[in-house]
Amino acid sequence: MDSFDLVIRGGTVVTASETSRCDVGVRDGRIAALAERLSGGAREIDAGGKLVLPGGIDSHVHIDQPSGDETVMADDFVSGTRSAAAGGNTTVIPFALQNRGQSLRAAVTDYHKRADGKCLVDYAFHLIVSDPNEQTLGQDLPALVRDGYTSFKVFMTYEDLKLNDREMLEVFDVARRESALVMVHAENYDAIRFMTERLERAGHTEPYFHGTSRPAPVEREATHRAITFAELVDVPIMIVHVSSADALEQIRWAQSRGLKIYGETCPQYLVLTAEDMRGLNMEGAKYVCSPPPRDPESQEACWRGLANGTFATYSSDHCPFRYDSPAGKKRKGEKTAFRWVPNGIPGVETRLPILFSEGVVKGRIDLQQFVALTSTNHARMYGLGGRKGTISVGADADIAIWDPELRRPILQENLHHGADYTPYEGMEITGWPTTVIVRGGVVMEDGVIVGQPGHGTFLKRDLSPFAKPQGKSWLPA
Ligand code: URP
Ligand code: ZN
Ligand code: ZN
Ligand code: ZN
Numbered sequence: 001m002d003s004f005d006l007v008i009r010g011g012t013v014v015t016a017s018e019t020s021r022c023d024v025g026v027r028d029g030r031i032a033a034l035a036e037r038l039s040g041g042a043r044e045i046d047a048g049g050k051l052v053l054p055g056g057i058d059s060h061v062h063i064d065q066p067s068g069d070e071t072v073m074a075d076d077f078v079s080g081t082r083s084a085a086a087g088g089n090t091t092v093i094p095f096a097l098q099n100r101g102q103s104l105r106a107a108v109t110d111y112h113k114r115a116d117g118k119c120l121v122d123y124a125f126h127l128i129v130s131d132p133n134e135q136t137l138g139q140d141l142p143a144l145v146r147d148g149y150t151s152f153k154v155f156m157t158y159e160d161l162k163l164n165d166r167e168m169l170e171v172f173d174v175a176r177r178e179s180a181l182v183m184v185h186a187e188n189y190d191a192i193r194f195m196t197e198r199l200e201r202a203g204h205t206e207p208y209f210h211g212t213s214r215p216a217p218v219e220r221e222a223t224h225r226a227i228t229f230a231e232l233v234d235v236p237i238m239i240v241h242v243s244s245a246d247a248l249e250q251i252r253w254a255q256s257r258g259l260k261i262y263g264e265t266c267p268q269y270l271v272l273t274a275e276d277m278r279g280l281n282m283e284g285a286k287y288v289c290s291p292p293p294r295d296p297e298s299q300e301a302c303w304r305g306l307a308n309g310t311f312a313t314y315s316s317d318h319c320p321f322r323y324d325s326p327a328g329k330k331r332k333g334e335k336t337a338f339r340w341v342p343n344g345i346p347g348v349e350t351r352l353p354i355l356f357s358e359g360v361v362k363g364r365i366d367l368q369q370f371v372a373l374t375s376t377n378h379a380r381m382y383g384l385g386g387r388k389g390t391i392s393v394g395a396d397a398d399i400a401i402w403d404p405e406l407r408r409p410i411l412q413e414n415l416h417h418g419a420d421y422t423p424y425e426g427m428e429i430t431g432w433p434t435t436v437i438v439r440g441g442v443v444m445e446d447g448v449i450v451g452q453p454g455h456g457t458f459l460k461r462d463l464s465p466f467a468k469p470q471g472k473s474w475l476p477a
Contacts, residue, residue: 055090319344
């Protein structure tokens, strides 16, 4: 009788704390043994010359998330998680978005209908709170946190999503009481509107000017304001998709004052700049996301933030729209001015290869940092610690076997997402995943998806250990 369902042989196992040469034995979907030489498995995978990594956890993706109007996202939960698996991921945390006038509970039910039975990798949901009324704050939010939806995102911009300062404070206050983790999209709505109107009046409406309409000070101010509110209420927060040195400095300043302010950055801020869009006219829409990619100095700052620990996580912010289809509307039909271009770019499949190639291979970060930034820290930050994001006995057997020497460019024709382009077309990458395993089941092999929709299960999450208040609130007792 085989002692294991699966043995991964001869690879170099990498975790956030160490690197070791050993076999990995998997039984009943979990890691059952790590040792120099394990006895037989019903199935064996030769990982000689390869790295054996905890599968990627992408804690910031948007899948099948309609945006207010008729715009359709390019990925549903089948294609979105297929693309995630192809890129070395074993868990994703997309959002369940509350529309104004909708109950938060109804939003969660809706997103489960979209996702359940369709995912190839494991999944959970963050909540997006856009209507912080009495029902939301007093009942649905606390109840949903207890049901395992232990994090939520608030927006300081976007027409249909933005909260005002008072609403932000109310949501932060619930998060403090429930020990939930708040993610913040930090850009100043009014400043963007003001800039947008001035640009339009001057005839600057091409997608390139999307970036011009929300320069770094717009992000810096909102980041500072969110930090101030977090301090006032005594709630830890995660500033997501940080793009600039200015915002990074705010986060570092808060951290140096002992505040629990966390940061996340994304591939677009490491390898794209505003210049990539210049002169492209409507094609520039392919790069429109918020905050926008900026300049080489901002890129350097984001790399610095990854290397020195200011950023806890590195996520894709995968938010795919098709460029060339009437339903996808990256171009928004007749309305060609940048203000009508849906914000967001695809990236769940290219996140890990980009960081490996540009970060590890080029010596900006080491393997331990790579694993922490792409997997382990996401699990710990969002209440999946111990279970996900590591290779240790008892943890789920979520594994990406990685060929650190495989060299090939990113090409749209090889990707599995529903978008019709990648903003990284042609980028040379060294290091790709070759096999991806979710709870012991192989979902990707030699670049070919072999997993089935429905293999991925919903994850009810614990409270984040990073969301505990610090006991120094300015609020009356
Ligand atoms: O442009 C972006 N980032 N779109 C996705 C939504 C968000 O704000 O994260
Ligand atoms: Zn955002
Ligand atoms: Zn996002
Ligand atoms: Zn299965």
